Amino acid sequence: MQLDLDVISLYAEGCAILGTGGGGDIYVPTLIAREALAECGAVPVIAAADLPDDALVLPVGGWGAPTVCIEKFDSGDEGRLLCEAAEAWFGRKVDALMPSEIGGGNGVQLVSWCARLGLPMVDADGMGRAFPEGDMCSMHLMSVPPSPGFFADERGRVVTVTPEDAHGLEEAARQFVIESGGVCAGADHPMAGAIVKTSTIHGTVSLALRIGMALEQGGVDGVLEATGGVRIATGKVVDVERLTSGGFARGVVRLEGTGVDAGRSLAIQVQNENLIAMEGDRVLASTPDLITILDAGTGRAVPTERVRYGQRVAIVGIPCAPIWRTQRGLEVAGPERFGYPGSWRPVEEGAQ
Amino acid sequence: MSDLRIGIDVGGTNTDAVLLGPDNTLLARCKTPTTADPLDGIATALGAVAPDDRRAVGMAALGTTHALNAILRRRELGRVAVLRLAAPATLSVPLFADWPDDLRAAIDGGGGIVAGGVEIDGRTHALDHDELRRVLAACGSIDAVAISGVFSMQDPSQELEAAEVVRAELGDRVGISLGHLVGGVGLLERENAAILNAALGGVARRVIDGFEQALAACGLIATPFLTQNDGTLMSIDQARELPVLTIGGGASNSIRGAGVLTGLTDALVIDVGGTSTDVGAISGGFPRESAFGVELGEVQTNFRMPDVVSVALGGGTIIHPDGALGPESVGYRIAEQARIFGGDVLTLSDLAVADGRAEMGDPTRAGTAQPDVLAAADALVADAVDRMKLVAGDTPLIAVGGGSAVLSDRIPGCAEVVRPANYDVANAIGAAVGLVSGDAEHVLDLGADRAAGIESVRVDAVERARRAGASVARLEVIRVDEVPLAYTDPPMSRVRVKVAGPPA
Incomplete structure (x- = not known):
């Protein structure tokens, strides 16, 4: 399988759906990818199982504020800088890149880097969705060390850091992001192929592309089929409440059901991503399961910043990767981690 | 005293003009077909509404589709x-x-x-x-x-x-x-x-020069303005600099005019023309803006546009033998081609007359009522109206535009359908009563001194309004929006301030 000019937009739409409202806007990353694919040709996508055990794989992504990303985006050289820093550290060539986070623009950003560097992209990521914190990844759950980490920005600055844990990585990224004016590119949790096979969420790149294709063919129903998701409700956004605390865009999206859902009223708790879907006191779906707001007409994902009054939407719940449903997974990314009381229930049961 | 105002709106079908007195009393009105060179129609309309005492007109505001058409047709660029x-x-x-x-x-x-x-x-x-x-x-x-x-x-x-x-x-x-x-x-x-x-610089120059010449030829010394996307006015000097901001003026004019005609400051507005229907909303006296960037000529842009849903349905929409609704329309030829006006094309207006909901033309020519077809049209309208509603409960709906007689008096979700007098020139009235605005948006850290931060944006907005031709002393803050931005460090906010007031 490969990512090329014919499918890149569909792939990006799939990433947006897996972004559950976050992960950054896909518009600019898609344009960047298109330019690179037109110039350098398609990017091969390689299954984790097909990686040589000793391959050097670099999970990569963007750090910082999505708002800055739509003003000041890539020079195009960031991927090369990250790889060169990693190659200097390891004394060998990087064999493949992998998205740290498949959701939103983060799943798309590295396509241009792979194209320009002639590197394949691994069909896997660390989240299977988008999450706000650096420790919310499968590598952390599987005790893969984040160090060494590499950061690069559009002005050619590069640093190598050796944090002790995920929080050290966050802090290092925070410093670099401030100096870089709000955004930077990063690589962390570098892994051998053998570790990728045991410690990442497999098949998410091809899943994003399948979702994008299903969306094009079948709208919301297509998305449900491709993801094994459930339609939680269809309705109209009647209120969007936004506030910021701790650097996160928090808020509540309220909607009233329409059609077969007429008379129902739902609230979705948001912290960058859509975290909990409730009807009255009843939790219908909650993190780490994916809750995505789709445009009821087109089936395309509506990112958190773009949810607006009056929109006709379908709320879709998608089962998360099995690793998130373990006790440790729920500790790291379950509802309580985000400050919501109550235990987690699989979306397949909650939404019925 | 030069306290009379002229408003002109160039639409796809008609060019409308009004002369308003103090307190917005309607003194004269005119509807004339939009001409191949719209400036001809503008001159005709001006001549029809100008008072004998030409010096009594203090300002004249024009809303036109020149800029939009140039982009859509890729001409004169x-x-x-x-x-x-x-x-x-x-x-x-x-x-x-x-x-x-x-x-x-x-x-x-x-x-x-x-x-x-x-x-x-x-x-x-x-x-x-x-x-x-x-x-x-x-x-x-x-x-x-x-x-x-x-x-x-x-x-x-x-x-x-x-x-x-x-x-x-x-x-x-x-x-x-x-x-x-x-x-x-x-x-x-x-x-x-x-x-x-x-x-659009060249198009703007041609329109503005033409408008000034038309005013002069008519003997008017009124200050000219152009209407812009947010329903406010800008000086012609600013319009020469920022012609792209005049592109959504037509829809905004209707919405503003509907508000003035009814005295309502918060309502939905439906503007039914010959070919299409726009549903928008008036909020705090101004057209509600689209929350996102708009695609213009297939290009992604992000200037402010009125939030409008359009449906291909109007008074001239052709009813096919199988009952299908348009989307073709007889357009401005409705006055000769619709059956009730002596023609032989069955239009939505004919069905509205046959049904008894509208009175116009010759009802004996309207033919048999087709309640199913009319119900289908009503459903299209109801859906568009519902899309624009922000809150549950019944909202008033103001019906304007020459084709609005075809609308039902009962639209789901609307407390009432308000049909003001002179509904068919609401767009020109909206142009004539326009205020001048300034709009500024900054990204800043409000942590240290929030009030000072917002004030800095307000000062920028006031300066923009001054350049647009506002009387600075009479400017009022229309809205202040504050959006916190995720993952910024220190936490930043996007602050937007809009001010508006009467022309200087």
Whole structure:
């Protein structure tokens, strides 16, 4: 399988759906990818199982504020800088890149880097969705060390850091992001192929592309089929409440059901991503399961910043990767981690 | 006293004009077909409503579709050189990325992504004037230059500096369009808006010169204004600089006019023309704005536009033998082609008369009622209205436009359908009663002194309103929006302030 000019937009739409409202806007990353694919040709996508055990794989992504990303985006050289820093550290060539986070623009950003560097992209990521914190990844759950980490920005600055844990990585990224004016590119949790096979969420790149294709063919129903998701409700956004605390865009999206859902009223708790879907006191779906707001007409994902009054939407719940449903997974990314009381229930049961 | 006002709205079908007295009393009105060169229709309309005492008219406001049509038809567009002040940031996306080929071919005059740009924390990266000169020298023959820099809406000084260089190199013959004046956050969309704005310079000159000549030929010494997207007015000097902001003026005029005709400041507005129907909303006396960027001529832009849902349904919509509704329409020929007016085409207006909900023309020619077809039309309208509703519960709906007689009096979700007098010239009335506004958007850290931060944005908005022709002393703050931005450190907010007041 490969990512090329014919499918890149569909792939990006799939990433947006897996972004559950976050992960950054896909518009600019898609344009960047298109330019690179037109110039350098398609990017091969390689299954984790097909990686040589000793391959050097670099999970990569963007750090910082999505708002800055739509003003000041890539020079195009960031991927090369990250790889060169990693190659200097390891004394060998990087064999493949992998998205740290498949959701939103983060799943798309590295396509241009792979194209320009002639590197394949691994069909896997660390989240299977988008999450706000650096420790919310499968590598952390599987005790893969984040160090060494590499950061690069559009002005050619590069640093190598050796944090002790995920929080050290966050802090290092925070410093670099401030100096870089709000955004930077990063690589962390570098892994051998053998570790990728045991410690990442497999098949998410091809899943994003399948979702994008299903969306094009079948709208919301297509998305449900491709993801094994459930339609939680269809309705109209009647209120969007936004506030910021701790650097996160928090808020509540309220909607009233329409059609077969007429008379129902739902609230979705948001912290960058859509975290909990409730009807009255009843939790219908909650993190780490994916809750995505789709445009009821087109089936395309509506990112958190773009949810607006009056929109006709379908709320879709998608089962998360099995690793998130373990006790440790729920500790790291379950509802309580985000400050919501109550235990987690699989979306397949909650939404019925 | 020169306290009379003239409002003119050029629509796809008709050019409407009104003369308003003090307290917005309607003194004269005119509806004339829009002409191939719209300036002819404008002159006709002006002559029809101008009072005997020409000096009594203090201002005349024009809303026109010239700029929109130029972009949609790719005609009369200027050639534009583009300067993006950003490198090395943003080099991964070239100029004119994602533009349709034909529009790009009509406009692209070269340019480049040059060193510069502002950081969110206020640091700036210096411009290289020699680089700017080299890029300009490499451009062929151009009509205008569009300049957009990273975070320029927050600190426009670098766009102004680059404009100085362009002026010194190319002189006054070349128009200059600055990103911070036309768009909000989002560099590519703002750059695209600035490019389209630059390309419209020639169209703007022709319309404004023509409007001034028409006023002079009519013996009027009124101050001319153009209506813009948000339902407010701008001086012709500013309209020459920012023609792209006149593009949504038509829909906004109707919405403003509907508010004035009814005295309602919060309501839905439905404007039924001959061919299409627009549903918008008036909120706090002004047209509600679209929350997102708009696609214009297939190009992503982010200037403010009224929030409107359009349906291909109007008084002239043709009813096919199988009961299908249009989407074709007899348009302005309804006055001769609809059955009730002596023609032989069955239109939605005929069905409305046959049903008894409308009274016009000759009811004996309307034919048999077709309740199913009318119900299908009502369902289309009801859906569009529901899409524009923000809150549950029944909202008043103001019906305006020449075709609004076809509407049912009972529309689901609407407490009542308000049908004001002179509903068919609401758009021209909206132009005549327009206020002048200023709108500024900055990204800033409100942590230290929130009030001072918001005040700095207000000052910018007031300055913009002054340049647009407002009486500064009478400006009022219409809205203050504050959006916190995720993952910014220190936490930043996007603050937008809009002020409006009567013309100076």
